[in-house]
Each structure stands twice: as C-alpha cells, then as structure tokens.
Amino acid sequence: VNISHSNSRVSAVLPTGESVEILLYGATIISWKDAKGNEKLWLSEAAKLDGSKAVRGGVPLVFPVFGTAPDHAPTSKLPQHGFARSSRWEFLGKSTSESSTLSSSSAGDDSVKLDFGLSPSNLSEESRKAWPFEFGLIYSVTLGRESLTTSLVVRNEGEKAWEFQTLMHTYFRIKDISQISITGLESSPYTDKVLSGASFTSPSTALTLSSKTDRVYTPAGGPSSAVIIKEGGKKKFGIVRDNMSEVVVWNPWAEDARGMADFSPNEGYKEMLCVEAGAVKGWQKLEQGETWEGGQVIMAAN
Ligand code: BG6
Numbered sequence: 122v123n124i125s126h127s128n129s130r131v132s133a134v135l136p137t138g139e140s141v142e143i144l145l146y147g148a149t150i151i152s153w154k155d156a157k158g159n160e161k162l163w164l165s166e167a168a169k170l171d172g173s174k175a176v177r178g179g180v181p182l183v184f185p186v187f188g189t190a191p192d193h194a195p196t197s198k199l200p201q202h203g204f205a206r207s208s209r210w211e212f213l214g215k216s217t218s219e220s221s222t223l224s225s226s227s228a229g230d231d232s233v234k235l236d237f238g239l240s241p242s243n244l245s246e247e248s249r250k251a252w253p254f255e256f257g258l259i260y261s262v263t264l265g266r267e268s269l270t271t272s273l274v275v276r277n278e279g280e281k282a283w284e285f286q287t288l289m290h291t292y293f294r295i296k297d298i299s300q301i302s303i304t305g306l307e308s309s310p311y312t313d314k315v316l317s318g319a320s321f322t323s324p325s326t327a328l329t330l331s332s333k334t335d336r337v338y339t340p341a342g343g344p345s346s347a348v349i350i351k352e353g354g355k356k357k358f359g360i361v362r363d364n365m366s367e368v369v370v371w372n373p374w375a376e377d378a379r380g381m382a383d384f385s386p387n388e389g390y391k392e393m394l395c396v397e398a399g400a401v402k403g404w405q406k407l408e409q410g411e412t413w414e415g416g417q418v419i420m421a422a423n
Contacts, residue, residue: 122217122233129172131212133233133264141235141264146172147206148237148260150180153269153421161269161358161421163294163393167385172209177383178292178393180271181206182260185252185285187369187401188314195283198251202290205258208244210237213259232265240278255279261416272363272416277407284406288369288399289417291360295352298372298391302327305348305360306368311338327351330394333374337367337401348396356422362398364415369397 123134130151132142138156143149151170153161164178175181184205186196196203213236239258241249255278263270271289295301304327312318314335323338340346344366350358362368373381378390398417405413 122215122230124215124233124235126212131235133215133235135233135264135266136230137266139264139266141262141269143235143237143262144170144176144179145210145212145237146170147176147181147208148210148239148262149176149182149206150262150269150271151176152179153264155421155423156266157423160294161419163292163389165384165389167383169383172207174383175202175206177381180292181290182271182273183286183288183290183397183399183401184258184273184275185256185283185287187286187288187399190286193284193404195254196252196285199248202288204244204248204252205239205287206290208239208248210239210243210260212236213238232263234261234263236261254281254283256283268418268420270416270418272414275405275407275413277409277411280409282406282408284404285413286399286401286404287415288367288397288401289365290369290395290397291417291419293350293358293394293396295350295357295392295394297352298330298394300353301394302329302351302354303348303370303396304328304351305342305346306338306340306370309338309341311336328370330370330372333377334370334372336370338370339367339402350394350396358396358422359420360396360398361418361420362415363417364413365398365400365417367399367401369395369399369401371395371397 134140142152168177183202259274
C-alpha cells in the first residue's frame, strides 16, 4: 500500500489501484476511486479545500450537532453541523490488513486503515468556547478493494457528562438523479425538513427523487439494515451502518444548488446524492470515561 502524507492531506493507493484521499481539514474524504480510476464521490468544483470553509462534497463528518440545535443549550452556539468538519485533525497513522489470513498474496495488500484524531487542543478558540467539553475523537477510514469504511470512536475525557450527535455526510457521485432509486427506507418513519420537520411514514416502495429532498429516516429494519442506491435499476452503492440509527437523504435541487456559492456546476445536483448515516435523533450521552462507537461500510458496485 502506497501512503503519502503532506502538510494538508493523506492519500493511500492499494497495489490493485483503488485509492482514497483525505484532507486533514475536517478529516474530510475528498476522493475515493476504484481500480479503474472511477471516482465514487461527488466534490463540487468550487469546494474550498484550503480550510476556509467546510468542504462541499466528499464525506464531511458532522459532530457534535446535526444542523443547528437552538433549543439544546450545550450545542446552541455551534455553527451548522458542528466543528469537526472545520477543524484540523491529526493523522495518527495507518494499519494494513489482508482479507484472508490464508491468502498467499503479499501481506497487507487488501486494505488500509487510516486513523485521524481530534481533541480540544485542535480546536479554534471560538469552538472551544462554544463547546467547552473534554472529548477525544478517533475517525478511521478504511479503504478496501470494493468498499470504504468510516468509523468514529467518541470518548468523554472529562468529568462532566455531555451529549452529541454525529453523521457521515457522504456525497455519492451518480450519473443522473432521475435514474436513482433507493431501497432500505421503505415503511419507515421520517421527518421532512423541506416541510418544516413534519413527520411521515414512507411508502413500501423504493424512494425516487424529483425535487429538493431533505429527510431524516429511521429505517424500519433497524440500525444495521442495508440501504441500497440503484441507478437505472442496477445496484451502485450499498451502505451498512453500525450504531447509526438514522439515514439522511439530501439533494438541494436546482434552486438551492444555485444559491450555494461553493456548489459548482449549477447542474451538479443531477450528479450527486447525499445519503448520510448518522445518530442524529435525540442525543447520545456519554458520562465520564465512556465511549461510543459507530460507522458505516459503503460497498461500490462496478
Ligand atoms: C444535510 C441537512 O445533512 O446537510 C441539510 O439535512 C443541509 O438540511 C445539508 O442543507 C448541507 O448542509 P451544509 O451546512 O453543508 O450546507
């Protein structure tokens, strides 16, 4: 596995050609390619990659608040989606592994795991003031032959209990939003942010998108039921969650896309879809010394 680490980003390439690239800013994954070099993630052409604004595209990590929470005093002062996506993380190193111990191929070539850490010492003065709790985050990005796994360990390093929400805000690259159907969210409760957070239960049919969509689903199949993204009826991505009860489906559509300065091209909304694994309903509470762990495995079909 070939790892390169500069001042601002880390990238890894498997011997078979699959690759991943992560900015230290936000520990944001900005590229994931298969062996043929096909990009799996959507990244805006106008995304800021210099640390001046959260990245528009890839996989930004949301912590400790999803959206804003004006009614939740401890997080009410934080910007939208918290500070993790706009703080500079530390690269903690890599570990490699083989998918099978019986494999005779050279060791450590099947996957690579990159670890990133964030603690209060990495935060801006402003974020520290807005959220003065003692915490430690370890975010791991594992690149496999056909999958990308992201997992987060959250630990309360202080004496006082605190609460958080988290979400992995994946921007999937697709060819044509009108050809997309999503399964795994059938007959599930959801709230619709486009309709002021009203509650519904989804029909028993697959989800398709034809206008601005911003929904928080609690899949009826439970936190580990798979969500499948199909394009033209063919499976494109599969997402399996661990300890993440919610799935957010977001597409800004034409008007909102035009309204975002860092969203480019304007028509890019047709080539992206956010399906986001998260723990965003209510709050995860950690007492002193307690740890929470969650994540997702994304499988890509060719
Ligand atoms: C989604 C939210 O997760 O993120 C949307 O549900 C929000 O409401 C979107 O618009 C993008 O957020 P931001 O802060 O990156 O523009």
